[in-house]
Amino acid sequence: MTILSDLPNLDAVAALADTLPVADVAAAGAARARQDSLTKPPGALGQLETLAVFMAGWQGAERPVVRKAQALVFAGNHGVCARGVNPFPQAVTAQMVANFEAGGAAINQLCRASGADLSVIALELDRPTRDISTAAAMDADEALEAMRAGAGAVDPGADVLVLGEMGIGNSTVAAALACAGFGGAGAEWVGAGTGSDADGKALKAQVVDEAVALHRGARGIAMLAALGGREQAAICGAVLEARARKIPVILDGYICTAATVPLYGADPRFLDHCLVGHVSREPGHRKLLEKLGKEPILSLDMALGEGSGAALALGVLRAALECHNGMATFAEAGVSEA
Amino acid sequence: MTILSDLPNLDAVAALADTLPVADVAAAGAARARQDSLTKPPGALGQLETLAVFMAGWQGAERPVVRKAQALVFAGNHGVCARGVNPFPQAVTAQMVANFEAGGAAINQLCRASGADLSVIALELDRPTRDISTAAAMDADEALEAMRAGAGAVDPGADVLVLGEMGIGNSTVAAALACAGFGGAGAEWVGAGTGSDADGKALKAQVVDEAVALHRGARGIAMLAALGGREQAAICGAVLEARARKIPVILDGYICTAATVPLYGADPRFLDHCLVGHVSREPGHRKLLEKLGKEPILSLDMALGEGSGAALALGVLRAALECHNGMATFAEAGVSEA
Numbered sequence: 001m002t003i004l005s006d007l008p009n010l011d012a013v014a015a016l017a018d019t020l021p022v023a024d025v026a027a028a029g030a031a032r033a034r035q036d037s038l039t040k041p042p043g044a045l046g047q048l049e050t051l052a053v054f055m056a057g058w059q060g061a062e063r064p065v066v067r068k069a070q071a072l073v074f075a076g077n078h079g080v081c082a083r084g085v086n087p088f089p090q091a092v093t094a095q096m097v098a099n100f101e102a103g104g105a106a107i108n109q110l111c112r113a114s115g116a117d118l119s120v121i122a123l124e125l126d127r128p129t130r131d132i133s134t135a136a137a138m139d140a141d142e143a144l145e146a147m148r149a150g151a152g153a154v155d156p157g158a159d160v161l162v163l164g165e166m167g168i169g170n171s172t173v174a175a176a177l178a179c180a181g182f183g184g185a186g187a188e189w190v191g192a193g194t195g196s197d198a199d200g201k202a203l204k205a206q207v208v209d210e211a212v213a214l215h216r217g218a219r220g221i222a223m224l225a226a227l228g229g230r231e232q233a234a235i236c237g238a239v240l241e242a243r244a245r246k247i248p249v250i251l252d253g254y255i256c257t258a259a260t261v262p263l264y265g266a267d268p269r270f271l272d273h274c275l276v277g278h279v280s281r282e283p284g285h286r287k288l289l290e291k292l293g294k295e296p297i298l299s300l301d302m303a304l305g306e307g308s309g310a311a312l313a314l315g316v317l318r319a320a321l322e323c324h325n326g327m328a329t330f331a332e333a334g335v336s337e338a
Numbered sequence: 339m340t341i342l343s344d345l346p347n348l349d350a351v352a353a354l355a356d357t358l359p360v361a362d363v364a365a366a367g368a369a370r371a372r373q374d375s376l377t378k379p380p381g382a383l384g385q386l387e388t389l390a391v392f393m394a395g396w397q398g399a400e401r402p403v404v405r406k407a408q409a410l411v412f413a414g415n416h417g418v419c420a421r422g423v424n425p426f427p428q429a430v431t432a433q434m435v436a437n438f439e440a441g442g443a444a445i446n447q448l449c450r451a452s453g454a455d456l457s458v459i460a461l462e463l464d465r466p467t468r469d470i471s472t473a474a475a476m477d478a479d480e481a482l483e484a485m486r487a488g489a490g491a492v493d494p495g496a497d498v499l500v501l502g503e504m505g506i507g508n509s510t511v512a513a514a515l516a517c518a519g520f521g522g523a524g525a526e527w528v529g530a531g532t533g534s535d536a537d538g539k540a541l542k543a544q545v546v547d548e549a550v551a552l553h554r555g556a557r558g559i560a561m562l563a564a565l566g567g568r569e570q571a572a573i574c575g576a577v578l579e580a581r582a583r584k585i586p587v588i589l590d591g592y593i594c595t596a597a598t599v600p601l602y603g604a605d606p607r608f609l610d611h612c613l614v615g616h617v618s619r620e621p622g623h624r625k626l627l628e629k630l631g632k633e634p635i636l637s638l639d640m641a642l643g644e645g646s647g648a649a650l651a652l653g654v655l656r657a658a659l660e661c662h663n664g665m666a667t668f669a670e671a672g673v674s675e676a
Binding site: 038039040041042043044045046047048087088089091092095096098099102103104105106108109110112113114194195281297298299300301302303304308312315316318319322323326327328332333334335336337338 | 672
């Protein structure tokens, strides 16, 4: 049973916002007080302090821990590839899924380094979504089905959830979602993706403009079916299921973050439990993070997807909790205060 | 025996620049070629790729590894505290050294998280340097002695060296070194440090201006004795010894980076093997990194010192090498190229 199991239809997602658990203010406050008692000038650990307090709120504990970290990578294929938006052949999606399963991709190494259990969920790769520049990518039932796949993949025992994606063509889908959600021209939201040149980026911008114009009536969660893909829908489902279980989420880069725009459009509270692991080299990502009010943990000029930036950020989150839980207070250490 | 054991005097440091080993261009080139063959778009791992290639050059191996990481934290006391530049009492330096030794500080948790062996070297804490606004902090022999302590602490078997510092008052010393090295007014180089308010920062700026004017004739390595402290000199010694052994270094924040300004002034090549773990919240640090041509690995609004940002960055470096060594190539994984 997931939060989506009994949902009658896609339109019913928005109303879930009023039913979701929220962060424990008392636990977060206790964690903030603990931070201020530790042997360092107040605030000197910067974002590490913010991360520890954030985790305390969602875990409802002054001293939150990450015993089990889950990483989920969702893969899908996209009809918009018919427009030639990506230099790689669409077969690469399945080839990379095989690479994930064989342990040869970046995300495998990064999950091992940061101690995350990785699962890869391929979503009907032989049945791409429809071309968003000429039709809705999915109908509402298809989108809900992919959301349910995402929700069902969440380990209820996880203390934190790392999300990532793979899908040739999906940086165009990301730009379309961001553009539809926050306005502006397609050219403001597209980037090189896996390696488009100037002509390729111009084509992506044109395709995004066409798609956004065609689906301008699809707001909120309806935008997910109109402009998204199965891996975007699965990410939304996993974000919702994690929220229902008070599991904090680390989103990855541009594509993963843009996947949540329909949720944000339906209700910004849907993303309250989401961190963003890094800011991507894709120029649209920083702009999107500003719109969403999210501060990235890392900024390493990465643009790979797969959850790579989120998995790397998990290491920083773990270090933040080590400091929070392991440091001595001024009183314990006998250190004089200012 | 260290690189400094037979050095006749402090002035002789500069000439070492012509004797130092340099990075292995062939190994770095092989690592770059390997990166371009891995299953990702070229460059998609951003700074992780740069870090792997950097390590390959210094280790002289296409696939560099970090088996042993050493962290050294040097502590010293500063006569300039007589000017009231720090809200904490000077006794905190020794108290924090005890906290490091007891395992209660941030650096202890961060070294455990990133797998570094931590040693703390307290340098004559009961004998502070002289007040830099009225005299040279150390004479040349004292500075060389502290450099030798730093060089002697380096583990020849380390694959990477994390450097940090502790010393009440040393953010003023850092600002003085940066200001003397790169010009401008003291106000452009001082920050809140451990918690100075606006008046405290104005006082720090004035003290820096006085000290820099007093010692304007001390250039290059002589600046270290005039304006530095024992932990700054020890950092310089450790940087030199690491270089002689081709051990890459991760510098920490503002104070640790500013400690190397006299080396940079003597010869910029002295810092070729140095990474910078993070950019500090101290406003002078970003400016200093621009002057030194160094790109920080992390930017987490931290301002603690102790090597905390460098130890955290070690985790990113390890992850970079995991990707570099563990990922499959396009050919190995049977993934189509663009």
